[in-house]
Each structure stands twice: as C-alpha cells, then as structure tokens.
Amino acid sequence: MIKANTVSQVREQVKKWKKEGLSVGLVPTMGYLHKGHASLVDEAVRQCDKVVVSDFVNPTQFGPGEDLETYPRDFEHDCALLEAHGCHMVFHPDVSEMYTEEIATYVENISDMPKTLCGKTRPIHFRGVCTVVSKLFNIVTPDKAFFGMKDAQQLAIIRKMVTDLSFGIEIVGCPIVREDDGLAMSSRNTYLSAEERKQALVLSRAVKLGQELIAKGEHDADKITSEMKALITEMPLAKIDYVSAVDGTSLKDTKTLKNGDLVAMAVYIGKTRLIDNFTVNCDKG
Amino acid sequence: MIKANTVSQVREQVKKWKKEGLSVGLVPTMGYLHKGHASLVDEAVRQCDKVVVSDFVNPTQFGPGEDLETYPRDFEHDCALLEAHGCHMVFHPDVSEMYTEEIATYVENISDMPKTLCGKTRPIHFRGVCTVVSKLFNIVTPDKAFFGMKDAQQLAIIRKMVTDLSFGIEIVGCPIVREDDGLAMSSRNTYLSAEERKQALVLSRAVKLGQELIAKGEHDADKITSEMKALITEMPLAKIDYVSAVDGTSLKDTKTLKNGDLVAMAVYIGKTRLIDNFTVNCDKG
Numbered sequence A, B: 001m002i003k004a005n006t007v008s009q010v011r012e013q014v015k016k017w018k019k020e021g022l023s024v025g026l027v028p029t030m031g032y033l034h035k036g037h038a039s040l041v042d043e044a045v046r047q048c049d050k051v052v053v054s055d056f057v058n059p060t061q062f063g064p065g066e067d068l069e070t071y072p073r074d075f076e077h078d079c080a081l082l083e084a085h086g087c088h089m090v091f092h093p094d095v096s097e098m099y100t101e102e103i104a105t106y107v108e109n110i111s112d113m114p115k116t117l118c119g120k121t122r123p124i125h126f127r128g129v130c131t132v133v134s135k136l137f138n139i140v141t142p143d144k145a146f147f148g149m150k151d152a153q154q155l156a157i158i159r160k161m162v163t164d165l166s167f168g169i170e171i172v173g174c175p176i177v178r179e180d181d182g183l184a185m186s187s188r189n190t191y192l193s194a195e196e197r198k199q200a201l202v203l204s205r206a207v208k209l210g211q212e213l214i215a216k217g218e219h220d221a222d223k224i225t226s227e228m229k230a231l232i233t234e235m236p237l238a239k240i241d242y243v244s245a246v247d248g249t250s251l252k253d254t255k256t257l258k259n260g261d262l263v264a265m266a267v268y269i270g271k272t273r274l275i276d277n278f279t280v281n282c283d284k285g
Helices: A007-019 A035-047 A075-084 A125-140 A152-164 A187-191 A194-199 A201-215 A221-233 B007-019 B035-047 B075-084 B125-140 B152-164 B187-191 B194-199 B201-215 B221-233
Strands: A002-004 A024-029 A050-055 A089-091 A105-109 A144-148 A170-174 A238-246 A262-269 A272-279 B002-004 B024-029 B050-055 B089-091 B105-109 B144-148 B170-174 B238-246 B262-269 B272-279
Touching (some): A007 A050, A007 A125, A035 A050, A035 A075, A035 A170, A050 A075, A075 A089, A105 A125, A152 A170, A187 A272, A201 A262, A201 A272, A221 A238, A221 A262, B002 B007, B007 B125, B024 B035, B024 B125, B035 B170, B050 B125, B125 B152, B201 B262, B221 B238
Parallel strands (some): A002 A089, B024 B144, B050 B089, B144 B170
Antiparallel strands (some): A105 B105, A238 A262, B262 B272
C-alpha cells in the first residue's frame, strides 16, 4: 500500500493507473477507521481496480466548540486496517498540504438541505464537507466514490453536488455497519464511558422501533418519530437533538412516509453526539 | 470539428483522447466569438494536442435586469471561426443540458475578491462564473484552460478557485486583443451605435494615459485613476462605473502601484457597459 502525504504524489500515481486503463475508487474518511470504513473499502475493492482512501480530519467542517482538536486519530492502526482490506493508496496530508493558503472559495449547497437535521446545530458543517470532498475529487479524480449511509444527510448533499457541479463520478452509498449489539459504528463511539456505551444502544433500538411500526402499517411520520423520541427519552443520559422524517433526496420534512424517505436522529449520550438513521421501506419497515 | 450538444458526448470524446495520451485545452466562452476569443483558441492549439471550446451563455452569472436575453448569439459564425482556428470540439449545450434540475450547489469565493470592481454592481456574477467554470472543468477535465486578461477580475477569481479547490488544471491568461483603433474586443461592442463606438475609444485611451503616467514615474494610484476618470468624463456618452487600482492577485485596493497591480475600469457608453484594464509594469507603464 502506497502512503502519500502530498497532492502531487497522489496525482502522479493516479495518472499512471489511468494510463494503464485502470478504474479508481475513492473512500473519503477522517481516519480512526472501524468496520464501517472497512466495508466501504471492501465495496470499493469489489467495484474498482485501484482504491484510494483519504485519511484527513478536515478543519473546515468543524464549527467553533466542536471536537476538531480531540477528534481521535491513529494513523498506524488505520494503515493496518486498510492494508488488510486491500486498499492501494492512503492519502494522509497535513492541513497545510490541503489548505496551502487562506481558503476563500467554498462549495456550498444554498438550499434548505444543509439547514435541516444536523445542519440545525452545525451551520457550516456541510459547506466544509462539500468543499473538502470537491478537493479530494479534484486530486484523486476517481471513477467512483464511496460514502456511508450513516451520514445520510451528507450522502444526499454530496449526490446533489455531483449533479449540480457535473462531476463525472458515480457516488455509491453503503449500508450502516453495526456492532453486534446494534450500535452504529462511529469513530466518536470511543468517547463513550462504559455506562454511556450501554445507553447509546437506545439509538439503534429507536431505529428498530421505527422500522417495526412501519412494518405494522403505520405511515404517519409524527406518530413514528414521537414514539422513537419517547423511547430515547427513557435513557437518563440521552438528550435528543432531533428525530426527523424527511424525503430521502430533498431532505424536506415528510408527513406520510413513503419508500426512500429517511428517518434520522442525532442524540447526545452524555457529551457525545451520535447519529443513526434508516431508509423507509414500507414493505419491511 | 466535432459539434457536441451533450455532456456525455464531450466526456466520451475526451476519454478517447486521454486514452491516446493527448493533452486537452479548454477555452470557455459565451459565444459570439471575435478575435479575442480566436487568440485564446490559437494559444490553446499551440499548447495542447486537442482544444475544446465551450459556447454557452450561462444564465447563473447574469443578474436581474442584465442582458441575458439580448446577449448576442451566432453559433454558425462561431463554428466557422473555431474551425478556421483549429478547434477540435465545440461544446454548445442547451441550458437544460447544463442545468438538469434546479441548482442548489454553487462554487463561491466568499472573500472580498468578487465584491470589488465589477462585483459592486454585479453581486451574483462571479458565483455564477465559478459555478459554470467548475462544471465545465468537470465535464471537459482539461489539462489547461485559457482565459482572457480583459476579464481580469474573473481571471484572478478563477486562479484562486483552482488553488482553493485543488483543480489539477493550469490556468493560462492571455493578453487583451484590441481593434486597430484600440477598442478592446468584446461581444458587447455589437450593442454600440456609430457615435457610441467612437466615444467607446475613451476606455483604451484611458488605459494608455495610465500607462504613460506610470512610465513617467507616477506611482500614486489615486492620481493615476483621477486623471483617467477626468479623461473619460470628457465624453458626453460615457458614465463611469469604476476606475480602480488593485493588487493583481488579492484584488485589494492599492495606494502605490507596483508591478503586477491591476488598473481596471468599467464604463457605460450609452446603455452598454464596457470594461478595460492593464497590468502595471513600472518600467514600461
């Protein structure tokens, strides 16, 4: 596995691969990799000849008071995981390599898409995400890019960006990967104490509850999110940020659930903000 | 010369060229081509194996009340000019091909760069320019892109965009091309009546005056722009929008002129808004 720290290293290697007619997949990550990331790499290896994983904690998507400084990092462990899963190149730049001078040009979705759900409390987050993903797209010039469905709002906004800016890149969304007890994989799970870790299970239980209600024929978004909220509120360490039902493409609030809608939540467990979601399938929940 | 109307046609053709190891140059235009555009095509042909010219009047860079509807168009004439200058492919999409759905994702420079000079009266112009140029970059994926120095503010903002968004594209700025009597080539010159056409010469005369003052050793920006303004004001049909001296990279106002600074103006001649500029060379003016 090639370890690249500079943009020019990546460009040169990708150029060589393209000259050989090989397809390239990109998995953008912020590192501290877990089985969720591994599943993205696996899918990229299945679909592409060469796989590049970017491992970069991007400062422009963190707001003031968020966890930029404390965000967990372990590049050695990341490399071991990536090598084991067949990644061909990891791109691990310094901040100064990605932002060589004060940035002025941003990629931003100016509709309501980045203002709902997580955007209510993270106003600049998706502008930072769109900007750094655009940069990674321009550096790696992949044929396909792989994103987790756990960050469902991010995935919808990236898909819209690809359409709006005519990127010639196929976006592949990959299913949420969970621990055996149901907790969605997240680098931020490492922040949880033992007791918080137990109570954090309420997110996946709420997902299951929502799916069961839909499977029973309930399609009223308010009723479903209310029952999910009631379940979460039972946990003393849980504080709901939001539990919402939205159209899966436009992210506009929905009242009657249909296939493809997104039921998403953000919940603080102690000081740690966790997210989870599911996409509605009216036959199965 | 290939005439492409669709994004997929362009992508397929460029893919073929790249497979053959050929370099690709892009000249983005809004059509109604003149010798200024031709000089960009000539330079692209000199520097690249294959040259793509986009010919598209981009609605997102026109504000309300601007000349989107009346902007001159003559695709047949454009094709004749392009063919004569060795262009390999012209990309001439409908608006619906470039904007398949309501656009929400824009590329925008949020610094003061797009707020000065032309941006004072055209607040959304450079957001539209950055967005459509990003789209064209993503569709054509050129090695180099060629822009005229007549649109000096645009060129500076595009250069900044390429740095900020890590586009792997070299930006080539090409000198202003003038009519024999000095008037800078512009598609909008076609709006001018015979009398306006005469009085429009005051822009290039102001350029010459500014250069002469600098050649004589005057470096005070205020003095130079004041004399230029006084000259322009002598023309009864001329109404100054701005005459300004700014740093050529940051576009920040400058008081003492140095090499690389930009002295730029926008002047209404009757109802037609014309621009002109020069880059300071303290040895030559």
